[in-house]
Amino acid sequence: METFDVAIVGAGPAGSSCAAFCAMAGLQSLVLDREKFPREKVCGDCLNPSCWPVLERLELAERVRDLPHSKLCSVDFISLNGRSVTVDLPSGGDGEISVKRSLFDDLLLRRAHELGANVHEQTTLTGLSRTEHWNIETAAGDLFQARIVIGADGRNSTVAHLCNLLPRPARERVALQAHIPLPRTFGNRIVLQFLPEGYSGQAPVNETQLNLCLVGTPPTISKLHGWAERQFQLPADQGWRTITPLTRLPVPSAHDNLFFVGDAARVVEPFTGEGIYYALRSGELAAKAVVNILRGDDRTSVLHEFDRAYVQMYRGRLWINRLARAAVLRPQLGSFFVHAAGINPAILKLLTAKIVPSSSRHSERSEA
Numbered sequence: 001m002e003t004f005d006v007a008i009v010g011a012g013p014a015g016s017s018c019a020a021f022c023a024m025a026g027l028q029s030l031v032l033d034r035e036k037f038p039r040e041k042v043c044g045d046c047l048n049p050s051c052w053p054v055l056e057r058l059e060l061a062e063r064v065r066d067l068p069h070s071k072l073c074s075v076d077f078i079s080l081n082g083r084s085v086t087v088d089l090p091s092g093g094d095g096e097i098s099v100k101r102s103l104f105d106d107l108l109l110r111r112a113h114e115l116g117a118n119v120h121e122q123t124t125l126t127g128l129s130r131t132e133h134w135n136i137e138t139a140a141g142d143l144f145q146a147r148i149v150i151g152a153d154g155r156n157s158t159v160a161h162l163c164n165l166l167p168r169p170a171r172e173r174v175a176l177q178a179h180i181p182l183p184r185t186f187g188n189r190i191v192l193q194f195l196p197e198g199y200s201g202q203a204p205v206n207e208t209q210l211n212l213c214l215v216g217t218p219p220t221i222s223k224l225h226g227w228a229e230r231q232f233q234l235p236a237d238q239g240w241r242t243i244t245p246l247t248r249l250p251v252p253s254a255h256d257n258l259f260f261v262g263d264a265a266r267v268v269e270p271f272t273g274e275g276i277y278y279a280l281r282s283g284e285l286a287a288k289a290v291v292n293i294l295r296g297d298d299r300t301s302v303l304h305e306f307d308r309a310y311v312q313m314y315r316g317r318l319w320i321n322r323l324a325r326a327a328v329l330r331p332q333l334g335s336f337f338v339h340a341a342g343i344n345p346a347i348l349k350l351l352t353a354k355i356v357p358s359s360s361r362h363s364e365r366s367e368a
């Protein structure tokens with residue numbers, strides 16, 4: 001049986017980024033995903049501008065810009081009583097865009113394949129054990145071997161579960177997502193709307209479709225669903241995707257010949273729309289560590305450097321995540337912020353600028 005240098009489980013942005021960077025460095029890279037691509041994914045579809053430098057390094061930025069997408073110019077925060085505050089987003093070619101995950105993730109996976117990664121779709125990881133190397137078993141009974149394994153399989157990571165590392169999920173919240181017809185006058189904006197039962201995020205993804213996300217608790221999600229049906233005059237047979245949990249404790253990223261990247265390592269609050277960036281960047285950081293380990297660099301120094309860069313990626317940002325989480329768990333608090341911002345928009349502008357950096361601040365954030 002062929003032994004791969006690295007096996008990457010999951011071909012979302014974290015797994016495909018990691019696979020592409022590993023393949024670019026000449027590693028024998030295996031990618032497994034249970035889905036057949038292109039596939040949709042519960043997500044707001046918004047690409048934070050911090051993604052651009054990683055996409056440039058993958059030589060993908062132009063190809064992403066060639067996908068059907070919307071350039072996003074502003075965010076409207078809407079309080080419980082309908083009051084709205086608008087914050088402008090950075091403009092220009094490397095600003096925030098929204099693009100369907102089916103298109104974006106497929107492009108990333110094709111790039112990994114193009115660079116030489118061995119891609120297996122519709123291949124579900126079911127077993128993982130370690131002898132001299134990692135032994136990887138799939139639902140179809142296929143066996144693979146690899147020196148290093150990357151868990152890039154999302155918030156309910158099977159890799160973490162099989163290694164007894166998956167924290168107990170808090171099923172306190174649930175998200176619904178759909179692509180619906182774009183209302184004619186919607187414009188190129190993101191809407192983040194507080195509702196008594198949770199919140200809704202909305203963004204156009206092309207000229208005809210709106211990404212609509214609803215986040216609530218298991219008992220309230222049906223009310224949010226009803227609100228969306230009335231608000232957007234949706235047919236009863238509108239298709240929805242769903243995901244849970246929205247929060248869980250992080251899994252440490254670096255282990256012995258095992259790394260976790262993207263949501264598998266840390267799930268961030270969807271409200272801030274940064275998960276894809278963390279996925280792409282952590283995939284890149286893990287690839288760098290894998291390359292250095294396999295070429296025989298001192299393992300302790302490699303892991304130390306990986307940890308430093310990984311922590312740097314989140315530095316100064318997790319408190320915004322906690323703030324966003326507090327605001328969405330108590331919509332009255334979120335609404336209070338919107339009202340306060342109506343009187344003095346500086347704080348909301350500052351927070352938005354921290355989450356959605358302008359191009360001059362990209363490199364500072366991504367070059368950890």
Ligand SMILES: Cc1cc2nc3c(=O)[nH]c(=O)nc-3n(C[C@H](O)[C@H](O)[C@H](O)COP(=O)(O)OP(=O)(O)OC[C@H]3O[C@@H](n4cnc5c(N)ncnc54)[C@H](O)[C@@H]3O)c2cc1C
Nearest residue numbers: 010012013014034044046125153154158262263270275276
């Ligand atoms: C409601 C909501 C809205 C969001 N909006 C945004 C947004 O607008 N912008 C943003 O940047 N982020 C957003 N996020 C977060 C973003 O979706 C995630 O952070 C991102 O998808 C993480 O990428 P990933 O590659 O780590 O995992 P995923 O994208 O989840 O990919 C994991 C892959 O692993 C595969 N897999 C899972 N188990 C197995 C297995 N056993 N075997 C083989 N394959 C497996 C899956 O099929 C999947 O393809 C949102 C999240 C939610 C819930």
